[in-house]
Structure formats: C-alpha cells, structure tokens
Amino acid sequence: MDTPNRATLLAVTCLGQFMVLLDNTIVGAALPDMQHRLHTQLTGLQWIVDAYVLLVAMLLLSGGVFADRFGRKRVYLTGVAVFTAASVVCSVAPSVGWLVAGRVLQGIGAAALSPASLALLVAAYPVPQERVKAIGLWAGFSGIGMAAGPVAGGILADTFGWPAIFLVNVPVGLVLLLMGRRVLTESRNPEASALDIPGTVLSVLAVGTLTYALIEGGARGWTSPVILGGFAVSAALLAAFVVVESRSPAPMLPLRLFRQRLFTVSNTAMVAVGFALMGSSFFFSQFFVYVQGTSLLQAGLRTLPMSLAMVVVSPFAGRLAARYGFRAVVAGGLALAGLGLLTLGVVHADTGYANVWWRLTAVGVGFALTLSPLTGAAVLAVSPQEGGLASGVSSTTRQIGAVLGVALLGAVVRSRQSGGASFEAGLDSAFVVAGIVTLAGAVFTGLWLVTSGPAPAPAPQGRPAEAKSTGLAEAVRPE
Template sequence: MTASPAAPAAPVGSRPNRVVLLTVACLGQFMVLLDNTIVGAALPDMRDRLNTGLTGLQWIVDAYVLLVAMLLLSGGVFADRFGRKRVYLTGVAVFTAASLVCSLAPSLGWLITGRVLQGIGAAALSPASLALLAAAYPVPRERVKAIGLWAGLSGIGLAAGPVAGGVLTEAFGWPAIFLVNLPIGVLLLLLGLRCLEETRNPHAPALDVPGTALSVLAVGVLTYALIEGGARGWTSPLILGAFAIAAVLLAASVTVEARHPAPMLPLRLFRQRLFTVSNTAMVVTGFALMGSSFFFSQFFVYVQGSSILRAGLQTLPVSLAMVVVSPYAGRLAARYGFRVVVTVGLALAGLGLLALGTVHADTGYGNVWWRLAVVGTGFALTMSPLTGAAIQAVSPHEGGLASGISSTTRQIGAVLGVALLGAVVRTRQSGGASFEAGLNSAFLAAGAVTLATAVFTGLWLARSRPEESPTGPLTVTAPNEAAAHSR
C-alpha cells in the first residue's frame, strides 16, 4: 500500500493564503493604531508613578511619533527593496521587543528609549503591511476591498485604545498597556514566518540615507527646543542654540533633497498647488488632533477628578466618531469635492476645539461629550480627502509616494502639536495660571489654528473633485492609511 502524495502547497495569491495575509496585515496595523490611543489613557498614571511632569509626558508621546513620522517613507522603500515579508516581520519583532522594554522600564529615560524603538518598529511594520496587501491583490477592485477591510478592522484599535488603556492601567498600572502587545506580536511572528510569501520590487529606488538622517535630526532638534523651552526658558542659550541648529539642519536637508537623484521627499511635487495646500492642511490636522488629544485624559483626571478608567471611557467619543465617519469621508468628497468636505471638516473640528476651551472642572459630562464628538467628526471628514487630494495632484505612478508624504506631514504635525500645545500649557502655568486655564488656552489655540486653516483650504484647495477610476471614486479610508505606501 503506497502512501498518498502530499497535498500541494497553496500557490501565492490563492484564497487561503490571502485570508491569512489579510489577517496578519490587519492585526499588525491594529497593534500600531492601538498604541496610538492606549498610551494617552495611561499618561496620568505614568505621571504619578514615574514622578515626572508635563515635559516627561510630552517626550513619552513624541519620542514614538517623531520616529514614525520621519521613517515612514523609508520604511516603504525598505519593504519594496529588501522584501515586504522580511521588513514586516522585522518591524513586528522590533515593536514587540520595544513594548517589553517599555513595560519593564524602571525610569523615564528607559521608557523613552523603548518608545523610540517602538516608533522604528511601527515605521517598518505599517508600510510593509499595506505593501504586502497591494502585492497579493493585483486586481484593482479586489485591492480596494482588501485595503478597505484592512483600514476598517485595524481602525478598531483607535476606538479600543482609550477603553483598553483605562481598564489595564486601573487594574495593573501603566506597564500593562505595553505588555498587551506581546501576545499579538508573537502570534504575528509565528503566522508570518509560516504563511507569508516574500515579494519585492526589483525596481525600487535607492535609499536616501542623507536626506532621511538630516530630516530626523532637524525635526528632532526642533522638537527638543519646543518641549524643553517651556521648562528651561525660551531665551536660554541652550534653547536658542537648538532652534538655530534645527534651522541649519532643515536648510541642509532641503539642499540635499534638491540634489539627490532619488530623494526621499521630491521637492518638485510641492510645485503643485493642490499638493502643497493639502499637505499644509494635513500638518495642521496632525497638530490640532494629536496636540489636543494628548490632554484629554489629563483634563478628566486632573481637572474633573475622574478615575483613569472613567477618563478612558470619557474620551471615547473622539475615536468612535472617527471610526464611524471616516469610511464616508471619501464618498462625500467624491460627491461634493475635496474643498467642500475638507473645509467643513476643519471648521467642525475647530469649533469643537474652541468649545472644549470653555469647559471647566464643574462642567457636566453631558455638556462635554458632544464637543469631543464634533472634534472627532471634523477630523474624520478631513484626513481621507486631504490624502486623496495629494494623490490626485501627482501622476498615477506616484500615488503611493503622495500617500506616504501625506501621512508623514500629518505625523510631523502631531509631533509639533504635542510640543507646542504643551508649551502653551507650561507657559501659562509659569505665569501663575492653573493647569485648567492652561488646558483651556491650548484647546483655544488649536481651535483657532484649525479654523484659520479651514479658511485657507476654502480659498486655495483647487481641483476639488476626485477623478473617477475603474474601481470607483478615489477614497482613502484608513485612519492611519497613508502610513504605508508602496511603489
């Protein structure tokens, strides 16, 4: 009796393999997005247990966001050039190991180090996950559906973060919010090593190491000056020197990018008004959204006296509104045009932030939650159409690059938002104002900048209607969709 032959392995791109790949890609992006919001819920506990102040909390957030912002484009190029599976699994491994470092951190310095490593892992993981999907779904209509599922399922991480962070922190303390990444990371590594197929783009551009290094240093030094300026004094030699060094590094970065044959950030794209305006508005979106959300849990805990768990639940209207509204933003832009939807979205977000600037310790939650929901709705209407506008401004083969740049500008705005709005709060406190008054000033400043940008986009966001494609209107629905790009 002869043994029956073994069943042949499923070919690359077969339905079983695609299901596993989609699961792995979605779960990886879920882990990254969960980390974006789960940390905010734990900031009050970190402040108390690590005996740190506002500056320390700013570094805990910005150390991660800075690395994600400045390495996203390089992560996409790495994935295409050296293999999407390899870069994805490397990102998962680094992110998981960094999460363990964060959970075991005995001091603020170690925690910031772990957050830097997390940012590096996320900058590799996120673009590689989308690149894997793009390679596995070559048919445009199927690819749109797969990316939509990737965006929707992974976006649940945004809504789950505040609740999960509140529950874990209340029960076990802040280290637990990082430990939750370990089982997810181990599962992804086991599934990925066993089931993912390697793909790469042999024509991927060369890496722009000088441009990447200079941009990281420039934004990093600028962030240092903005965060530390409130504590050390804006006119101290160290802070003034940091601003000067950041300006020199930024100028050097622009010069290198202009001369590099394959720049990380092609400056010629900014000759297109639509591209420039959309990315400028995206910087403000990241600035106002991340800068204000940095204070949400702190407001409920330190101003209104909520527990950490209750504060996590109280911040939920922002992320829930974003998850619910984001899938419709692209459709609305296809019907009414980029200019209308973006301007309305920014106006709503700005008004919501201005309304938050008037809440106080005795303001009932029934008069707070709708303000948070308006902010989330406004920014949900804004992000996807802005990315779509940036993509429309360039040639079809540069759409992935435009998407990646759009995400990078949003993340840079987020870095600056945490730094600058934190500086507003600290400056007000140094002048004798209460923490509550400082928060009100920060929310009002974010709202004013957002409303001014709404006027700016209303006047200058030209070519406002998306072009139709064989798969339907151009839509980008992921809350962190442009974090990944592939060529």
C-alpha cells in the same frame, strides 16, 4: 492572489496599522498613572509620547524606501518583531529614561511596519476600484486605532497599571508574525531608488532638534540660548535637507511629488490633523483626572463619544470622498473638528459631562472624515510603483503634526502656568490653539477647492492623467 488570501492579507496589514496607531494614543490615558509612579513632570510626559511619535516621523520615509527596495514582507515582519520586543522593554521600564528608550525602539519598529503594510496592500490590489476600497479599510483602521487608544488605555491602566498598555501589544505582535509569514507574499519595486543616507540623517536631526526646542522651551525659557540655538539649528538643517533633496539623483523625498496639488494639499492638511488630534488627545485624560477629579477608568470611558464617532464614521469617509470629492469632505471634517476643539476650550472643572460629550463627538466625527480621504488621496496621486513612498510621506506628515502638537500645546500649558495661570486655564488655551490650527487647515483646503483648477497627476494604469486631478471621485470612476 486569490480572494481568501487577499482577505487574510488585508486583515494582517490592517491589524498591524491598528497596533501602530493605537500606540499613538493609548499612552495618553495612562499618563497620570505614569506621572505618579515614575515621579515625573509635564516635560517627562511629553518625551514619553514624543519619543515614539518623533522616531516614527523621522524614519517613516526611510521605512517606505526600505520596503520598496528590500521587500515589503521582509520589512513589515521586521518592524512587527522590533515593535513587539520594544513593547516588552517599555512594560518593565523602571524609570522615565528607560521608558523613553523603549519608546524610541517602538518608533523604529513602527516606522518600518506602517509604510510596508500599506505598500503590501497596494501591491495586492492592482485594480484601482478595489485598491480604493482596501485603502479605505486600512485608513479606517488607522482612525479606529487612534480613537480606541484612550478608552483601552484607561481601562488597562486603572485595572493593571500603566505597564499593561504595552503588554497588550505582545500577543498581537506574535499573531501578526505567525500569520504574516504564512499569508504575505514578497513584493518590491525593482526600480526603487538607492537609499538616501544624507537626506535621512538631515531629516532626523532637523525634526529632532525642533522637537527638543519646543518641549524644553517651556522648561528652560524661550529666550534661553540653548532653545534659540535649537530653533536656528533646526531651520538650518531643514534648509540643508531641501537643498540635498533637490540635488540628489535618488532623494528619499522627491520634491517633484509636491508639484501635484492633490498630493501637496492632502499632506498639508494631514499635518493639521496630526497636530490637533494627537496634541489634544495628550491632554484628555489629564483634564478628566486632574481638573474634574475622575479615575483613570472614568477618564477613558468619558472619551468614548469621540472614539465611537470615529469608529462609526471612519468606514464611510472614503465612500463620501469618492462621491463628493476628498477636498470637500476634508474641509468639512476639519471645520467640524476645529469647532469642537474650540468649544472644549470653554469646558471647566464644574462643567457637567452632559455638556462635554457632544463636543468630543464633534471632534471625533470631524477627524474621522479626514483620515481616510487624505491617506487615499496621497497614495492615488502617485503611480502604484511609488505606493510605499507615498504612504511614507502621508504617515510622516501626520506624525510630524503629532510631534509638533504634543510639543507646542504642552509648551502653551507650561507658559500659562509659569505666568500664574492654573493647569485648567492652560488646558483651555491648548484646546483653543488646537481648534484654530484645525480651522486654518479647513480654510486652506476649502480655498484650494474653490480657486484651483485641475492639477496634473500621474495616471493609474490605462487611465489619462487628468482623471485623477479632481479627487478620489475621479480616481475610482469606472471606465
């Protein structure tokens, strides 16, 4: 593929991923408006967010396999079409039920679009050094999309109402469909495994049941037989999933990948990132609107320091990881983000904004330092032929963390309120929990950096396996 076409392909794939990640966070800014117009409570808001994130998390692995097996261009364009149509459904939803249904459809489209976009990118850049730069841009757009969501959502919801946050996807989707048909070339993995139907079904049921128990536990009570049964069923389904995958000749999630420490650590850290970033973002707009009394527009603008920090830092995160090693950069980023979240846990209604913006900035810088290196590490830890699968696993772990973050932090807030605490006190506790989880991720990554030796990993073409075991710096080093 010539350079101009590859540049256009890069733009198409990055824009598609930007749209998917934007929808992860743009809804958060409009939640107060949705709560007012749709007459719902915190549990309803959690389902509006998690219906999308949950379907993405449950189907991303299948989306990666579909892309490798049936054609990455075909799956990508199908995902864009479904996502765009679902956005229209969301924008005209007359009730929470209809909106949740539209979000489910959006999640299905995103689960096809996201892994196929990165797989197209990996196939178009066979040279490792060029591939690392392209992945860095793709992952950078992911971070920018997540960062831009609160600001864009606040502006659109305050000016036009919450349906506008979904309508904005329609022109973008149409442009992607027109450009994608022209510039994308079909590629697939001729050795791709068959579809793993039992594994897919078990993963869907396990994550879905766990999410239901976490969200509804705050409303029904944690000792409710339904909730306790939900946790038990989820654990049993997860155990069955592991057994099925370990015995399947063509598993959707080859457990052998997790024998590579680089792959395992990057995906474990990604869970912490998704949990804290998405879980805390769910409450930012509600904090500014309900606790500090701002408008939706002001709430969106007040998250701008975090957004700008991610926009500025994200493009450089991959380079820093290539120079210093992904584990050192990720551990530092997680530590900074975790400390920022802990300081947000002591912000109150009368705290001046001059004492808030720098906390959001620390969170944004910290997470920006993690997204690109973690994605790149996960993909580079496997062979190029498994790019779709690796991107699916990486995105899945982030989305699973996001699902758990929204569900569990929402449960923290509800539990505090049911105990007589104010909504403000509940938010403080939620931010503190998010900070603790993030710091735990930093400690885990840092300890692995200190105590582990080189871990064997599949080598890129023409490169010895041990060259990749120490991180991105080794993976991109010229011969």
